[in-house]
Amino acid sequence: MGRDTGGEDTPQGKDVPPRAQTSLRSDAQRNRERILEVALAELTRSADTPLSVIAKKAGVGQGTLYRNFPSREDLVLEIYRHEMRQVADSAARLLETREPDRALREWMDRLALFAMAKAGLADAIRQATGAPGSPARPGPSPVIEAAELLLRACEEAGTIRPGVTADDMVLAIGGLWQLDPTGDWQPRATRLLDIVMDGLRAGAPGR
Structure with missing residues (x-):
């Protein structure tokens, strides 16, 4: 340091x-x-x-x-951006070392961690963006682009059903944002993501 x-x-x-x-x-x-x-x-x-x-x-x-x-607002929003960039940037790195479907599943775990961080910061984010003239909350574009990258790699490898979009996946894992970050959320998140991954693999041409 x-x-x-x-x-x-x-x-x-x-x-x-x-x-x-x-x-x-x-x-x-x-x-x-x-x-x-x-x-x-x-x-x-x-x-x-x-x-x-x-x-x-x-x-x-x-x-x-x-x-x-x-300012406090600058700090809160940079935490949010930083955590989101960490998740987004990990997608390409995972694809370098893992099969596409394994990369996607591990990336989902990282997305779950981001969801818990976002939930934990909810009050701070509301304070930073709630007042008139406050900066806007960053959009989720980097995460959506990372999801698309992983889904297309899996589709090309024949390990998920064709035609799944990032929006489809975000809707499917929406339950992550319902979990309590202060509780025992990890087993529930793992079960949910395993179910979603099984659904993505169902009907994959390479299986």
């Missing part, structure tokens, strides 16, 4: 050697990721958690937090 500078920007530019600049950028990225990680946990517990508490638990100064996220 990078050392906080007490709210002052660290000098960068031609007077800083390239290797040092790379190190500074790495430290800044680690600080940002740590803030997002802690903020997700803290705001899930309480939407009213002070930003000063998040900064302290992340091991950074308030100046560092505000340089990355000038």
Whole structure:
């Protein structure tokens, strides 16, 4: 974890050697990721958690937090975007190392984790987007595109029934958003997703 500078920007530019600049950028990225990680946990517990508490638990100064996220709204929506990007980006990586139908099923588990994070952040998201003039909640396009990528790979491999769209799948797994993120949601999510996956495989030409 990078050392906080007490709210002052660290000098960068031609007077800083390239290797040092790379190190500074790495430290800044680690600080940002740590803030997002802690903020997700803290705001899930309480939407009213002070930003000063998040900064302290992340091991950074308030100046560092505000340089990355000038307002509570910026922080909440970036958590949402970050978690969604993590899910979306994992689709292509899974396809590189697994058969398409296994990649799809594992991706569903990651989508379930995102659904629980989103449910846990519901109050914080409402606060960030509910007032007049507040920024809009990011749309689900990256996740939809990732689902389409996986479904088309499975269809080409003959491991799911043809013609299933991302919208079809989102409707089929809509029960994820009904689960309580503070309860024993994982066994229920696994059962639901296994049922959905069995339905997708039914009638697959390659089976």
